[in-house]
Amino acid sequence: MSESVAEKIDVKHFYLRRIHSLLGVFPVSIFLVEHMIANAFILKGPEAYNGVINLLRSLPYLIPIEITFIGLPIFLHAVYGIYICYTSSLNLKSYGYAKNWFYFLQRVSGLIALAFIAYHIWDFRIASEVFHFEVNYEAVRRSMRVPWIFSFYVVGLVATMFHFANGLWLFCITWGITIGKKSQRISGIIFSVIGFALFAMALQSIIVVRG
Amino acid sequence: MNQTIKREDIEIKIKRQEGPNSPARWETFSLKYRPGMNVISCLMEIRKKPQTKEGMKTTPVCWEQNCLEEVCGACTMVINGRVRQSCTALVDKLEHPLRIEPMSKFPLVRDLVVNRSSMFESLKKVKAWVPVDGTYDLGPGPRMSPKEAQYRYELSKCMTCGCCLEACPQYNPQSAFIGPAAISQAVLFNAHPTGKRNASERTRSLMVSGGAQDCGNAQNCVQVCPQNIPLTQSIAEMNRDITKELFGFLKE
Ligand code: HEM
Ligand code: SF4
Numbered sequence: 481m482s483e484s485v486a487e488k489i490d491v492k493h494f495y496l497r498r499i500h501s502l503l504g505v506f507p508v509s510i511f512l513v514e515h516m517i518a519n520a521f522i523l524k525g526p527e528a529y530n531g532v533i534n535l536l537r538s539l540p541y542l543i544p545i546e547i548t549f550i551g552l553p554i555f556l557h558a559v560y561g562i563y564i565c566y567t568s569s570l571n572l573k574s575y576g577y578a579k580n581w582f583y584f585l586q587r588v589s590g591l592i593a594l595a596f597i598a599y600h601i602w603d604f605r606i607a608s609e610v611f612h613f614e615v616n617y618e619a620v621r622r623s624m625r626v627p628w629i630f631s632f633y634v635v636g637l638v639a640t641m642f643h644f645a646n647g648l649w650l651f652c653i654t655w656g657i658t659i660g661k662k663s664q665r666i667s668g669i670i671f672s673v674i675g676f677a678l679f680a681m682a683l684q685s686i687i688v689v690r691g
Numbered sequence: 692m693n694q695t696i697k698r699e700d701i702e703i704k705i706k707r708q709e710g711p712n713s714p715a716r717w718e719t720f721s722l723k724y725r726p727g728m729n730v731i732s733c734l735m736e737i738r739k740k741p742q743t744k745e746g747m748k749t750t751p752v753c754w755e756q757n758c759l760e761e762v763c764g765a766c767t768m769v770i771n772g773r774v775r776q777s778c779t780a781l782v783d784k785l786e787h788p789l790r791i792e793p794m795s796k797f798p799l800v801r802d803l804v805v806n807r808s809s810m811f812e813s814l815k816k817v818k819a820w821v822p823v824d825g826t827y828d829l830g831p832g833p834r835m836s837p838k839e840a841q842y843r844y845e846l847s848k849c850m851t852c853g854c855c856l857e858a859c860p861q862y863n864p865q866s867a868f869i870g871p872a873a874i875s876q877a878v879l880f881n882a883h884p885t886g887k888r889n890a891s892e893r894t895r896s897l898m899v900s901g902g903a904q905d906c907g908n909a910q911n912c913v914q915v916c917p918q919n920i921p922l923t924q925s926i927a928e929m930n931r932d933i934t935k936e937l938f939g940f941l942k943e
Contacts, residue, residue, distance in 0.1 A: 493867075493900035498937070501904075567866035568907060574772040575858050575911045583860060583909035650908055653923075656931025660924050 500560040501654045503553045504647050511550055512644055516678050519685040526617035533616060554597060561590045582646055589643035596636025617689065624690045637682050645675025700724065702744065702788035703733055705752055711799050719744040719788070730770060730777035730791065731756055734803075753802040761917055764852025768793055768803050774857040774915055777803075794857045810851045813873035817896045821886040833884040846879040846925065848918040855912035855922055867901030871912040874903050875925035881932065894932045903929045 521532045539545060565587045572580055603623060608615045623629050648671045652658040658667045701722045708715040721744040722736050731754075738751040757765040759778045766777040769792040771785060782789070797805035823829065835843070849872055856862045856870040877893040880886040897903045903926055912922040 490899040494898045494902055494904055497904040564907070567861065567863075567868075567905070569860045569863040569865070571858065571860050571911070574769075575909075575914065577909075577911060577914050579908065579910035580860070583907050586907075653908055653927050654904070654930055656927055656929075656934045659927040659931060661921070664923075664927075 496560060497564075498654070500557055500564070501651055503557040505651050507549045508553050508557055509644055509648065512640070513678065516681050516685075520681055522617070522620075522685045522689045529617045529620075551601075558590070558594050561587075561594075565591065585642060586646050586650065589639040589646075592636065592639035593643050596632070596640060599632070600636070621689050621691060624686050630686065630690070633686055634683070637679060637686075641675050641679040641682070644678070645671045648674070701728070701733065701782060703737075704788055704790045705737075705802070706792040707749075707752065707802055708793075708799055709750075710801055718749060724782075726783075728782040730768075730780040730782070730785075730789070731759065731766060733782065733789070734777070753800075753804050755804050762850055764850035764854075764917075767852045767854060767857075769795070769857065774854045776852065776917055779917075794853055796857050796862055797853060805853075807851065807853050810853060810856070810870075810872060813869050814851075814876055816869065817873050817877040818889065818893050819873065819876040819880055821880060821883055822889060823885065835884055839882065839884075843879055843882055846875055846882075846920055849876060849879075849920055850918065852917065854915045854917060858911040858915040860909050860911070861905055861907045866905060868905035869897070869901050869903075871906070871916075871922040871926060874906075874929050875920055875922050878925040878928050878932075890932070891936065894929065894936050897929055898933055898936065903933060 518532050518536065521529045536542075568583075568587055570584060572584060604615050604620070607613075608619075613619070624633070649658075649664070649668055652667050653664065658664045701724050703720045703722065704717055705720065706715055707718050720733075720737050720742075722733055725732075734752055734754055741749050741751045743749055754768070754777070755765045756778065757763040759766075761776045761779045764776065767774065768777050769775075770777060770780050771790050774794060777791075791803065793799055793803045794805050797807050797809065800806050823832075851872065853872075855872050859868070859870055861868045862870045874897060877897060881890040881893055906926050908923070910923050913920075916922055
Protein backbone atom coordinates (compact mmCIF):
# COMPACT_ATOMS: atom_id res chain seq x y z
CA MET A 481 0.00 0.00 0.00
CA SER A 482 2.70 2.45 1.03
CA GLU A 483 4.32 2.13 -2.36
CA SER A 484 1.19 2.96 -4.33
CA VAL A 485 0.55 6.04 -2.19
CA ALA A 486 4.14 7.15 -2.66
CA GLU A 487 3.77 6.60 -6.38
CA LYS A 488 0.64 8.71 -6.49
CA ILE A 489 2.34 11.63 -4.75
CA ASP A 490 5.24 11.09 -7.12
CA VAL A 491 3.06 11.44 -10.18
CA LYS A 492 1.11 14.36 -8.72
CA HIS A 493 4.28 16.37 -8.52
CA PHE A 494 4.74 15.98 -12.26
CA TYR A 495 1.23 17.25 -12.95
CA LEU A 496 1.67 20.19 -10.59
CA ARG A 497 4.77 21.34 -12.44
CA ARG A 498 3.05 21.08 -15.81
CA ILE A 499 0.01 22.94 -14.50
CA HIS A 500 2.33 25.64 -13.14
CA SER A 501 3.82 26.01 -16.59
CA LEU A 502 0.44 26.07 -18.30
CA LEU A 503 -0.96 28.67 -15.88
CA GLY A 504 2.04 30.91 -16.57
CA VAL A 505 0.78 31.32 -20.13
CA PHE A 506 -2.93 30.49 -20.00
CA PRO A 507 -4.24 32.72 -18.56
CA VAL A 508 -1.56 34.77 -16.74
CA SER A 509 0.55 35.87 -19.73
CA ILE A 510 -2.55 36.36 -21.87
CA PHE A 511 -4.07 38.55 -19.17
CA LEU A 512 -0.82 40.52 -18.88
CA VAL A 513 -0.98 41.40 -22.58
CA GLU A 514 -4.66 42.31 -22.35
CA HIS A 515 -3.94 44.46 -19.30
CA MET A 516 -1.17 46.39 -21.08
CA ILE A 517 -3.40 47.03 -24.08
CA ALA A 518 -6.18 48.29 -21.82
CA ASN A 519 -3.70 50.58 -20.04
CA ALA A 520 -2.47 51.98 -23.33
CA PHE A 521 -5.84 53.76 -23.61
CA ILE A 522 -4.16 56.25 -21.28
CA LEU A 523 -2.56 57.58 -24.47
CA LYS A 524 -6.03 58.45 -25.77
CA GLY A 525 -6.79 60.69 -22.81
CA PRO A 526 -8.71 60.52 -19.53
CA GLU A 527 -12.11 60.00 -21.14
CA ALA A 528 -11.06 57.03 -23.27
CA TYR A 529 -9.18 55.48 -20.34
CA ASN A 530 -12.06 55.89 -17.91
CA GLY A 531 -14.34 54.44 -20.56
CA VAL A 532 -12.24 51.26 -20.75
CA ILE A 533 -12.15 50.97 -16.95
CA ASN A 534 -15.93 51.40 -16.77
CA LEU A 535 -16.47 48.87 -19.53
CA LEU A 536 -14.31 46.27 -17.76
CA ARG A 537 -15.94 46.98 -14.42
CA SER A 538 -19.40 46.59 -15.91
CA LEU A 539 -18.74 43.05 -17.15
CA PRO A 540 -21.32 40.54 -15.97
CA TYR A 541 -19.94 37.99 -13.49
CA LEU A 542 -16.99 40.34 -12.89
CA ILE A 543 -15.90 38.87 -9.56
CA PRO A 544 -16.02 35.20 -10.65
CA ILE A 545 -14.12 36.11 -13.84
CA GLU A 546 -11.48 38.01 -11.90
CA ILE A 547 -11.01 35.17 -9.47
CA THR A 548 -11.05 32.30 -11.97
CA PHE A 549 -9.01 33.86 -14.76
CA ILE A 550 -6.72 36.25 -12.90
CA GLY A 551 -6.48 35.89 -9.14
CA LEU A 552 -6.43 32.14 -8.65
CA PRO A 553 -4.08 31.33 -11.56
CA ILE A 554 -1.51 33.92 -10.44
CA PHE A 555 -1.84 32.70 -6.87
CA LEU A 556 -1.33 29.02 -7.78
CA HIS A 557 1.52 29.83 -10.17
CA ALA A 558 3.17 31.93 -7.46
CA VAL A 559 2.79 29.31 -4.72
CA TYR A 560 4.35 26.60 -6.84
CA GLY A 561 6.89 29.13 -8.13
CA ILE A 562 8.04 29.77 -4.57
CA TYR A 563 8.37 26.01 -4.10
CA ILE A 564 10.51 25.87 -7.28
CA CYS A 565 12.71 28.61 -5.83
CA TYR A 566 13.14 26.43 -2.75
CA THR A 567 14.26 23.45 -4.88
CA SER A 568 16.77 25.60 -6.77
CA SER A 569 20.39 26.35 -5.99
CA LEU A 570 22.93 28.85 -7.26
CA ASN A 571 26.32 28.29 -8.83
CA LEU A 572 26.84 31.44 -10.90
CA LYS A 573 30.35 31.91 -9.54
CA SER A 574 31.61 28.68 -11.07
CA TYR A 575 29.30 28.54 -14.06
CA GLY A 576 28.53 32.12 -15.08
CA TYR A 577 26.89 31.28 -18.40
CA ALA A 578 24.12 33.49 -19.79
CA LYS A 579 21.45 30.78 -19.46
CA ASN A 580 22.45 30.15 -15.85
CA TRP A 581 21.91 33.87 -15.16
CA PHE A 582 18.50 33.67 -16.81
CA TYR A 583 17.67 30.69 -14.57
CA PHE A 584 18.56 32.82 -11.54
CA LEU A 585 16.73 35.90 -12.85
CA GLN A 586 13.59 33.90 -13.66
CA ARG A 587 13.32 33.10 -9.95
CA VAL A 588 14.26 36.56 -8.68
CA SER A 589 11.94 38.29 -11.16
CA GLY A 590 9.10 35.98 -10.11
CA LEU A 591 9.55 37.00 -6.47
CA ILE A 592 9.76 40.72 -7.33
CA ALA A 593 6.71 40.38 -9.58
CA LEU A 594 4.84 38.77 -6.69
CA ALA A 595 5.55 41.73 -4.39
CA PHE A 596 4.68 44.16 -7.17
CA ILE A 597 1.45 42.43 -8.15
CA ALA A 598 0.35 42.13 -4.52
CA TYR A 599 0.85 45.86 -3.97
CA HIS A 600 -0.75 46.72 -7.30
CA ILE A 601 -3.87 44.65 -6.61
CA TRP A 602 -4.19 46.21 -3.18
CA ASP A 603 -3.71 49.75 -4.44
CA PHE A 604 -5.95 49.68 -7.51
CA ARG A 605 -8.51 47.00 -6.75
CA ILE A 606 -8.97 46.11 -3.11
CA ALA A 607 -8.27 49.45 -1.39
CA SER A 608 -10.90 51.16 -3.52
CA GLU A 609 -13.51 48.64 -2.38
CA VAL A 610 -12.49 48.93 1.27
CA PHE A 611 -12.25 52.72 1.35
CA HIS A 612 -14.94 53.35 -1.28
CA PHE A 613 -13.11 55.47 -3.78
CA GLU A 614 -13.10 55.27 -7.53
CA VAL A 615 -10.16 54.06 -9.60
CA ASN A 616 -9.82 56.27 -12.66
CA TYR A 617 -7.34 58.33 -14.64
CA GLU A 618 -7.02 60.85 -11.79
CA ALA A 619 -6.36 58.15 -9.17
CA VAL A 620 -3.70 56.49 -11.34
CA ARG A 621 -2.12 59.90 -11.98
CA ARG A 622 -2.01 60.63 -8.25
CA SER A 623 -0.24 57.31 -7.57
CA MET A 624 2.22 57.61 -10.43
CA ARG A 625 3.21 61.12 -9.35
CA VAL A 626 4.50 59.77 -6.05
CA PRO A 627 8.21 59.18 -6.79
CA TRP A 628 8.65 55.97 -4.79
CA ILE A 629 5.49 54.41 -6.22
CA PHE A 630 6.58 55.30 -9.74
CA SER A 631 10.06 53.84 -9.13
CA PHE A 632 8.53 50.69 -7.67
CA TYR A 633 6.38 50.38 -10.77
CA VAL A 634 9.38 50.67 -13.07
CA VAL A 635 11.26 47.97 -11.13
CA GLY A 636 8.15 45.80 -10.95
CA LEU A 637 7.54 46.17 -14.67
CA VAL A 638 11.14 45.27 -15.57
CA ALA A 639 10.88 42.14 -13.42
CA THR A 640 7.43 41.17 -14.70
CA MET A 641 8.30 41.67 -18.36
CA PHE A 642 11.55 39.75 -18.07
CA HIS A 643 9.71 36.94 -16.27
CA PHE A 644 7.00 36.98 -18.93
CA ALA A 645 9.36 36.91 -21.93
CA ASN A 646 11.80 34.37 -20.50
CA GLY A 647 8.80 32.42 -19.20
CA LEU A 648 7.41 32.05 -22.71
CA TRP A 649 10.84 30.81 -23.82
CA LEU A 650 10.80 28.27 -20.98
CA PHE A 651 7.23 27.25 -21.75
CA CYS A 652 8.22 26.29 -25.29
CA ILE A 653 10.90 23.98 -23.87
CA THR A 654 8.75 22.57 -21.07
CA TRP A 655 6.14 21.42 -23.57
CA GLY A 656 8.67 20.21 -26.14
CA ILE A 657 7.81 22.84 -28.75
CA THR A 658 11.37 24.14 -29.21
CA ILE A 659 13.84 21.26 -29.00
CA GLY A 660 17.11 22.06 -30.77
CA LYS A 661 19.60 24.84 -30.19
CA LYS A 662 18.51 26.74 -33.28
CA SER A 663 14.79 26.77 -32.52
CA GLN A 664 15.54 27.82 -28.94
CA ARG A 665 17.67 30.68 -30.21
CA ILE A 666 14.98 31.85 -32.61
CA SER A 667 12.24 31.65 -29.97
CA GLY A 668 14.57 33.61 -27.69
CA ILE A 669 14.79 36.42 -30.23
CA ILE A 670 11.04 36.46 -30.82
CA PHE A 671 10.17 36.55 -27.10
CA SER A 672 12.81 39.23 -26.42
CA VAL A 673 11.18 41.47 -29.00
CA ILE A 674 7.73 40.80 -27.54
CA GLY A 675 9.01 41.40 -24.01
CA PHE A 676 10.74 44.67 -24.86
CA ALA A 677 7.73 45.90 -26.82
CA LEU A 678 5.32 45.19 -23.97
CA PHE A 679 7.69 46.81 -21.49
CA ALA A 680 7.96 49.94 -23.67
CA MET A 681 4.16 50.08 -23.90
CA ALA A 682 3.74 49.77 -20.14
CA LEU A 683 6.44 52.36 -19.46
CA GLN A 684 4.90 54.83 -21.87
CA SER A 685 1.51 54.44 -20.18
CA ILE A 686 2.79 55.16 -16.68
CA ILE A 687 4.90 58.10 -17.91
CA VAL A 688 2.09 59.65 -19.94
CA VAL A 689 -0.44 59.37 -17.12
CA ARG A 690 1.78 61.53 -14.89
CA GLY A 691 1.11 64.39 -17.28
CA MET B 692 51.12 31.58 -28.17
CA ASN B 693 53.60 30.03 -25.81
CA GLN B 694 51.63 28.27 -23.09
CA THR B 695 54.56 26.27 -21.74
CA ILE B 696 56.21 28.90 -19.61
CA LYS B 697 58.87 27.39 -17.41
CA ARG B 698 57.72 27.36 -13.84
CA GLU B 699 59.85 26.81 -10.79
CA ASP B 700 57.19 25.35 -8.54
CA ILE B 701 53.55 24.49 -8.82
CA GLU B 702 51.33 25.17 -5.85
CA ILE B 703 48.30 22.91 -5.39
CA LYS B 704 45.59 23.28 -2.78
CA ILE B 705 43.66 20.06 -2.23
CA LYS B 706 40.53 19.54 -0.17
CA ARG B 707 41.18 16.52 2.04
CA GLN B 708 38.71 14.39 3.97
CA GLU B 709 39.53 11.04 5.61
CA GLY B 710 36.03 9.67 5.28
CA PRO B 711 32.36 10.59 4.84
CA ASN B 712 32.00 11.67 8.47
CA SER B 713 35.39 13.25 9.04
CA PRO B 714 35.95 16.99 8.91
CA ALA B 715 37.30 18.46 5.67
CA ARG B 716 40.55 20.44 5.55
CA TRP B 717 42.67 22.11 2.89
CA GLU B 718 46.29 21.14 2.34
CA THR B 719 48.78 22.96 0.14
CA PHE B 720 51.47 21.13 -1.78
CA SER B 721 54.44 22.42 -3.71
CA LEU B 722 55.84 20.51 -6.69
CA LYS B 723 58.68 20.84 -9.14
CA TYR B 724 57.32 21.81 -12.55
CA ARG B 725 57.81 19.41 -15.46
CA PRO B 726 56.57 20.13 -18.99
CA GLY B 727 53.34 18.42 -20.00
CA MET B 728 52.05 17.76 -16.49
CA ASN B 729 48.37 17.15 -15.85
CA VAL B 730 46.50 17.11 -12.55
CA ILE B 731 46.82 13.32 -12.27
CA SER B 732 50.60 13.40 -12.67
CA CYS B 733 50.66 16.07 -9.94
CA LEU B 734 48.70 13.76 -7.64
CA MET B 735 51.11 10.92 -8.49
CA GLU B 736 54.04 13.17 -7.66
CA ILE B 737 52.46 14.02 -4.29
CA ARG B 738 51.92 10.31 -3.62
CA LYS B 739 55.66 9.67 -3.96
CA LYS B 740 56.37 11.96 -1.04
CA PRO B 741 53.20 13.06 0.76
CA GLN B 742 54.43 16.23 2.40
CA THR B 743 52.69 19.61 2.51
CA LYS B 744 54.30 22.84 1.41
CA GLU B 745 55.01 23.68 5.01
CA GLY B 746 56.96 20.40 5.35
CA MET B 747 54.32 18.53 7.38
CA LYS B 748 54.05 14.79 6.69
CA THR B 749 50.58 13.77 5.50
CA THR B 750 48.75 10.85 3.92
CA PRO B 751 48.79 10.30 0.13
CA VAL B 752 45.78 11.85 -1.61
CA CYS B 753 43.12 9.36 -2.77
CA TRP B 754 41.62 9.70 -6.24
CA GLU B 755 40.17 7.53 -8.99
CA GLN B 756 41.51 7.17 -12.49
CA ASN B 757 41.17 4.72 -15.32
CA CYS B 758 41.45 5.49 -19.04
CA LEU B 759 43.50 8.71 -18.84
CA GLU B 760 42.01 9.89 -22.14
CA GLU B 761 38.70 11.45 -21.07
CA VAL B 762 36.42 8.59 -22.02
CA CYS B 763 35.80 6.80 -18.71
CA GLY B 764 34.82 9.64 -16.39
CA ALA B 765 36.47 8.07 -13.31
CA CYS B 766 38.84 10.96 -12.58
CA THR B 767 36.15 13.67 -12.53
CA MET B 768 36.76 16.36 -9.91
CA VAL B 769 36.32 20.07 -9.36
CA ILE B 770 39.42 21.94 -10.53
CA ASN B 771 39.62 25.68 -9.92
CA GLY B 772 35.90 25.70 -9.17
CA ARG B 773 34.87 23.95 -12.37
CA VAL B 774 33.99 20.28 -12.78
CA ARG B 775 36.07 18.31 -15.32
CA GLN B 776 38.25 15.25 -15.83
CA SER B 777 41.62 15.63 -14.15
CA CYS B 778 43.42 13.60 -16.84
CA THR B 779 42.84 16.33 -19.43
CA ALA B 780 43.36 19.19 -16.99
CA LEU B 781 46.80 20.33 -18.18
CA VAL B 782 48.87 22.25 -15.69
CA ASP B 783 50.11 24.66 -18.37
CA LYS B 784 46.58 25.73 -19.19
CA LEU B 785 45.29 26.22 -15.65
CA GLU B 786 45.33 29.20 -13.37
CA HIS B 787 47.70 28.89 -10.41
CA PRO B 788 47.68 27.99 -7.58
CA LEU B 789 45.55 24.97 -8.49
CA ARG B 790 42.49 24.33 -6.34
CA ILE B 791 41.28 20.75 -6.35
CA GLU B 792 38.10 19.46 -4.69
CA PRO B 793 35.90 16.39 -4.94
CA MET B 794 32.51 16.72 -6.68
CA SER B 795 29.97 18.12 -4.23
CA LYS B 796 26.80 16.40 -5.45
CA PHE B 797 27.79 12.81 -4.60
CA PRO B 798 28.48 11.06 -1.28
CA LEU B 799 32.15 11.45 -0.41
CA VAL B 800 34.26 8.32 0.04
CA ARG B 801 37.66 9.84 0.74
CA ASP B 802 39.61 12.89 -0.47
CA LEU B 803 38.76 13.20 -4.18
CA VAL B 804 36.86 9.90 -4.40
CA VAL B 805 33.06 10.07 -4.50
CA ASN B 806 30.37 7.43 -4.92
CA ARG B 807 28.46 7.92 -8.15
CA SER B 808 26.20 4.87 -7.81
CA SER B 809 23.16 7.18 -7.74
CA MET B 810 23.77 7.63 -11.47
CA PHE B 811 23.50 3.88 -12.00
CA GLU B 812 20.28 3.84 -9.98
CA SER B 813 18.95 6.60 -12.24
CA LEU B 814 19.76 4.57 -15.35
CA LYS B 815 17.80 1.68 -13.84
CA LYS B 816 14.89 4.01 -13.07
CA VAL B 817 14.56 5.10 -16.70
CA LYS B 818 15.18 1.55 -18.00
CA ALA B 819 18.14 2.63 -20.10
CA TRP B 820 18.48 -0.64 -22.03
CA VAL B 821 16.80 -2.66 -24.77
CA PRO B 822 15.02 -5.68 -23.30
CA VAL B 823 15.48 -8.62 -25.67
CA ASP B 824 15.53 -11.52 -23.22
CA GLY B 825 13.41 -14.44 -24.34
CA THR B 826 13.26 -18.17 -24.82
CA TYR B 827 14.12 -18.27 -28.51
CA ASP B 828 16.26 -16.44 -31.04
CA LEU B 829 14.33 -13.42 -32.36
CA GLY B 830 16.63 -13.02 -35.34
CA PRO B 831 18.29 -9.77 -36.37
CA GLY B 832 16.60 -6.55 -35.32
CA PRO B 833 15.48 -3.75 -37.64
CA ARG B 834 18.22 -1.70 -39.27
CA MET B 835 19.11 1.84 -38.33
CA SER B 836 19.43 4.60 -40.87
CA PRO B 837 22.81 6.37 -40.91
CA LYS B 838 21.07 9.51 -39.68
CA GLU B 839 19.55 7.71 -36.71
CA ALA B 840 22.87 6.00 -36.00
CA GLN B 841 24.72 9.33 -36.08
CA TYR B 842 22.22 10.95 -33.73
CA ARG B 843 22.27 8.03 -31.33
CA TYR B 844 26.05 7.82 -31.43
CA GLU B 845 26.34 11.31 -29.96
CA LEU B 846 24.09 10.37 -27.04
CA SER B 847 25.78 7.01 -26.54
CA LYS B 848 29.07 8.73 -25.67
CA CYS B 849 27.90 9.39 -22.10
CA MET B 850 30.45 7.98 -19.63
CA THR B 851 28.41 8.62 -16.47
CA CYS B 852 31.10 11.02 -15.28
CA GLY B 853 28.68 13.25 -13.34
CA CYS B 854 29.86 16.64 -14.67
CA CYS B 855 26.34 17.54 -15.80
CA LEU B 856 24.91 16.77 -12.37
CA GLU B 857 27.65 18.66 -10.56
CA ALA B 858 26.98 21.79 -12.64
CA CYS B 859 23.16 21.55 -12.59
CA PRO B 860 21.57 23.97 -10.09
CA GLN B 861 18.37 21.90 -10.05
CA TYR B 862 20.33 18.81 -8.92
CA ASN B 863 20.66 19.35 -5.17
CA PRO B 864 19.49 17.93 -1.83
CA GLN B 865 16.20 19.91 -1.82
CA SER B 866 15.21 18.62 -5.24
CA ALA B 867 14.45 15.11 -6.50
CA PHE B 868 15.56 15.94 -10.07
CA ILE B 869 17.09 12.92 -11.81
CA GLY B 870 19.46 15.09 -13.86
CA PRO B 871 20.36 15.39 -17.54
CA ALA B 872 22.44 12.20 -18.03
CA ALA B 873 19.66 9.70 -17.33
CA ILE B 874 17.09 11.67 -19.36
CA SER B 875 19.45 11.69 -22.32
CA GLN B 876 19.99 7.94 -21.98
CA ALA B 877 16.23 7.37 -21.97
CA VAL B 878 16.08 9.38 -25.21
CA LEU B 879 18.94 7.27 -26.60
CA PHE B 880 17.07 4.01 -26.02
CA ASN B 881 13.72 5.46 -27.08
CA ALA B 882 15.37 6.22 -30.42
CA HIS B 883 16.60 2.62 -30.83
CA PRO B 884 14.61 0.71 -33.49
CA THR B 885 13.96 -2.17 -31.08
CA GLY B 886 14.09 -0.08 -27.91
CA LYS B 887 11.21 2.03 -29.29
CA ARG B 888 8.76 -0.69 -28.28
CA ASN B 889 9.32 0.22 -24.65
CA ALA B 890 9.50 3.95 -25.26
CA SER B 891 6.31 4.65 -23.36
CA GLU B 892 7.66 2.89 -20.24
CA ARG B 893 10.81 5.00 -20.27
CA THR B 894 8.86 8.18 -20.91
CA ARG B 895 6.48 7.40 -18.06
CA SER B 896 9.39 6.78 -15.72
CA LEU B 897 10.21 10.48 -16.18
CA MET B 898 6.65 11.68 -15.48
CA VAL B 899 7.17 11.47 -11.72
CA SER B 900 8.60 13.60 -8.97
CA GLY B 901 12.15 14.43 -10.04
CA GLY B 902 11.38 13.69 -13.70
CA ALA B 903 12.14 15.77 -16.76
CA GLN B 904 9.77 18.55 -15.64
CA ASP B 905 12.15 19.51 -12.83
CA CYS B 906 14.72 20.81 -15.30
CA GLY B 907 15.05 24.59 -14.88
CA ASN B 908 16.90 25.25 -18.14
CA ALA B 909 20.00 26.76 -16.64
CA GLN B 910 21.63 24.73 -19.41
CA ASN B 911 24.96 24.37 -17.62
CA CYS B 912 24.95 20.67 -18.50
CA VAL B 913 25.70 21.21 -22.20
CA GLN B 914 28.44 23.66 -21.27
CA VAL B 915 30.30 21.21 -19.04
CA CYS B 916 29.64 17.84 -20.72
CA PRO B 917 33.09 16.66 -21.85
CA GLN B 918 31.49 14.52 -24.56
CA ASN B 919 29.53 17.46 -25.99
CA ILE B 920 26.28 15.56 -25.71
CA PRO B 921 23.32 17.78 -26.69
CA LEU B 922 21.73 17.34 -23.25
CA THR B 923 19.30 20.25 -23.44
CA GLN B 924 18.06 18.91 -26.75
CA SER B 925 17.54 15.49 -25.15
CA ILE B 926 15.59 17.02 -22.28
CA ALA B 927 13.34 19.01 -24.64
CA GLU B 928 12.93 15.88 -26.79
CA MET B 929 11.80 13.97 -23.71
CA ASN B 930 9.49 16.87 -22.81
CA ARG B 931 7.85 16.49 -26.21
CA ASP B 932 7.43 12.72 -25.73
CA ILE B 933 5.93 13.40 -22.31
CA THR B 934 3.49 15.94 -23.79
CA LYS B 935 2.42 13.35 -26.36
CA GLU B 936 2.05 10.74 -23.62
CA LEU B 937 0.00 13.27 -21.65
CA PHE B 938 -2.43 13.78 -24.49
CA GLY B 939 -2.47 10.07 -25.30
CA PHE B 940 -5.97 9.79 -23.84
CA LEU B 941 -7.24 11.79 -26.82
CA LYS B 942 -6.52 8.80 -29.02
CA GLU B 943 -9.00 6.70 -27.09
C1 HEM C 1 2.97 38.45 -14.21
C2 HEM C 1 2.82 37.31 -13.66
C3 HEM C 1 3.53 36.07 -14.14
C4 HEM C 1 3.64 35.57 -15.40
C5 HEM C 1 3.09 36.18 -16.69
C6 HEM C 1 4.38 34.34 -15.32
C7 HEM C 1 4.69 33.53 -16.39
C8 HEM C 1 5.51 32.44 -16.32
C9 HEM C 1 5.76 31.54 -17.41
C10 HEM C 1 5.15 31.64 -18.80
C11 HEM C 1 6.65 30.62 -16.96
C12 HEM C 1 7.25 29.49 -17.76
C13 HEM C 1 6.66 28.17 -17.42
C14 HEM C 1 7.61 27.07 -17.70
O1 HEM C 1 8.71 27.05 -17.10
O2 HEM C 1 7.27 26.21 -18.49
C15 HEM C 1 6.97 30.92 -15.62
C16 HEM C 1 7.87 30.22 -14.85
C17 HEM C 1 8.13 30.49 -13.53
N1 HEM C 1 7.42 31.34 -12.72
FE1 HEM C 1 6.10 32.73 -13.36
N2 HEM C 1 4.74 34.11 -14.02
C18 HEM C 1 4.23 35.15 -13.27
C19 HEM C 1 4.34 35.30 -11.92
C20 HEM C 1 5.15 34.54 -11.10
C21 HEM C 1 5.25 34.73 -9.69
C22 HEM C 1 4.50 35.76 -8.86
C23 HEM C 1 6.15 33.80 -9.23
C24 HEM C 1 6.53 33.65 -7.79
C25 HEM C 1 7.68 33.41 -7.34
C26 HEM C 1 6.61 33.02 -10.39
C27 HEM C 1 7.57 32.00 -10.36
C28 HEM C 1 7.99 31.30 -11.46
C29 HEM C 1 9.11 30.38 -11.48
C30 HEM C 1 10.01 30.03 -10.31
C31 HEM C 1 9.21 29.89 -12.78
C32 HEM C 1 10.33 29.04 -13.30
C33 HEM C 1 10.05 27.68 -13.73
C34 HEM C 1 11.32 27.02 -14.23
O3 HEM C 1 12.14 27.68 -14.87
O4 HEM C 1 11.50 25.85 -13.96
N3 HEM C 1 5.97 33.49 -11.50
N4 HEM C 1 6.24 32.03 -15.23
S1 SF4 D 1 25.98 13.47 -20.11
FE1 SF4 D 1 28.09 14.24 -20.36
S2 SF4 D 1 28.49 15.29 -18.40
FE2 SF4 D 1 26.69 14.03 -18.05
S3 SF4 D 1 27.50 12.12 -17.22
FE3 SF4 D 1 27.34 11.82 -19.44
S4 SF4 D 1 29.36 12.38 -20.26
FE4 SF4 D 1 29.26 13.17 -18.16
